[in-house]
Amino acid sequence: MKFCNQCIVDGELKPIIEGLGQLENSCPICGKRRVFIYDTDIHSELTEYFEQLLEIYTPESMLPSEFPDEEKRLLVNELTDRWHIFSNKLTSTEVYRIIRALCAEKYTSMPSLFDARVGIAELxxxxxxxxxxxxxxxxxxxxxxxxxxxxxxxxxxxxxxVLNRYCSFIRKVYKKGTILYRGRISSEDGFPIDQMGAPPSDKVTAGRANSAGIRCLYLANDLDTTVHEIRAGIFDYVSIGKFELMQDIVVVDLKAIDHISPFIEGFDKLEHAINKEHLNRINMEIGRALRRSDSVLDYIPTQYIADFIKSILHEGKPEYAGIEYNSTINLTGQNLAIFYPELFVCTDVEVYHIKELEYKKEII
Ligand SMILES: [Zn+2]
Structure with missing residues (x-):
């Protein structure tokens, strides 16, 4: 059974396949050209990794009777949906064939692990x-x-x-000179550069990642996300400031939760399986837009988490300069809440006129 380095998206396993150096013209599974091939007939490097991961699972027949039915899934779905090990272009049959070939011995001794539903007993x-x-x-x-x-x-x-430990797995470095954006609804004349940054402490209102009175600079990775995040209305004028990073920084990238490899050395797979859902929830909650009916109390849980991340020290200095999270208003966008607004300098402001809006709705 052959597959390639493109069939796998896991950041720890990919380099292992590449390191084997078996370059071939095309992959029989995904069809990609000029790829590094892993052949289960001759290679065995990945088997141990999968066998270890499989250890956290128990076949349905051996789970205690009170184990909730909704927590039981097929192993194939666990490997793709929970762990994101394989490219989403692969069908579940293809993933099934790959893991069966990789763990042939395990399959012989315990076929129910692969063919029936499984669960994580500790859940x-x-x-x-x-x-x-x-x-x-x-x-x-x-x-x-x-x-x-x-x-x-x-x-x-x-x-x-536990939260502190996870933050260390999802660190992301931003280099000096990085450009990000912040928008404010304005007049046609726009705001001057010196009014584009975070407001002074006495004027700071509560946000997803800051309590009232604590300054925090909310930035987005592109213009579109910026316009969405400030929820500009039709015919509004919007001043968009371009912000340049003054020094290298490290942030906690909550979006990366889904892509932490279970194969990192010393990583507790079981603990992660249990906490992944909570961590994803934090990412979603920080990015969630408030509805008009929500109260400022709804900000408190994520403020608590942001404050904790801000308090983490490394050699006496703050370890993280901010948090990165998905925009829930513009799904492809990314947002950053920067704890120390002076790390960025506004270098330019442009005024945009909102010409068109697109509303999407669903009946409830
Ligand atoms: Zn492939």
């Missing part, structure tokens, strides 16, 4: 969850309730050492 193990879940009761909603209505500044509903 239903209260003791394990207590020690390893990012959220104490394993529920985002409980955490939200706790910080909104019970204990705002010293919540014991979130395991901060």
């Amino acid at each position: 239903n193990d209260k003791e394990y969850l207590q020690d390893h879940s990012l959220l104490r009761s394993n529920s985002w909603d409980d955490f939200v309730k706790n910080v909104k209505n019970h204990n705002r500044f010293h919540s014991n509903h979130i395991e901060l050492t």
Whole structure:
């Protein structure tokens, strides 16, 4: 069975296939040309990685009877949807054939792991969850309730050492000179450069990643996202500032949660399987646009997390300069909340006129 370095998207496994050096004209699975081939008849380098990952799964027949049905899935779907190991161009049959060939021995001893539904037993193990879940009761909603209505500044509903560890896996470096954008709805004349940055402390209102009074510079990676994020209306004028980064910085890239490889050395696969959903929720919550009916209290859970990330130190200095997250208004866009606004300097402002808007709706 042959497949290639393009069939796999996992960042740890790809270089292993490339390192084998077997360059061929085309891949029999994905059809890509001039690729590095992994041939299960002659190579065995990947087997151990998959066997280790498979260890966290238990076949349906061996799971305790109270294990929730909705947490049972086919291994193929786990490998593609939870772990994003294979290219999404591959069909589930192709992924199935690849893992069966890679783990041929395991298949002989335990075919139900591959052919029946499987589950992660610890997902239903209260003791394990207590020690390893990012959220104490394993529920985002409980955490939200706790910080909104019970204990705002010293919540014991979130395991901060676990959050700290994850941040180190999703670090992203931005180099000096990087350009990002911030927009403000303005008049036709636009705002001068010195009014395009984050407002002064006494005028700062609450945002997804900052409490009232704490300055934070919200930037986007392109003009479109900027216009979407400020929710400009039809015929509005929008001043868009171009911001240049003054020094190299490290941010926590929440978007990268889905792409942390389970094969990183020393990485706790089981713990990650349990927390991935919570981490994705944090990314989504920070990027979520508020509706008019929402209250500022709805910002508190993500402010709590942003404040914690801001407090992480490395050798006595702040480790992270901000958080990067997906825009939920412009799905291809990226946003950054920068904790130290002075890291960026506004170098130019242009005024745009919004000529057209597109509304999309669904009946509820
Ligand atoms: Zn391929």
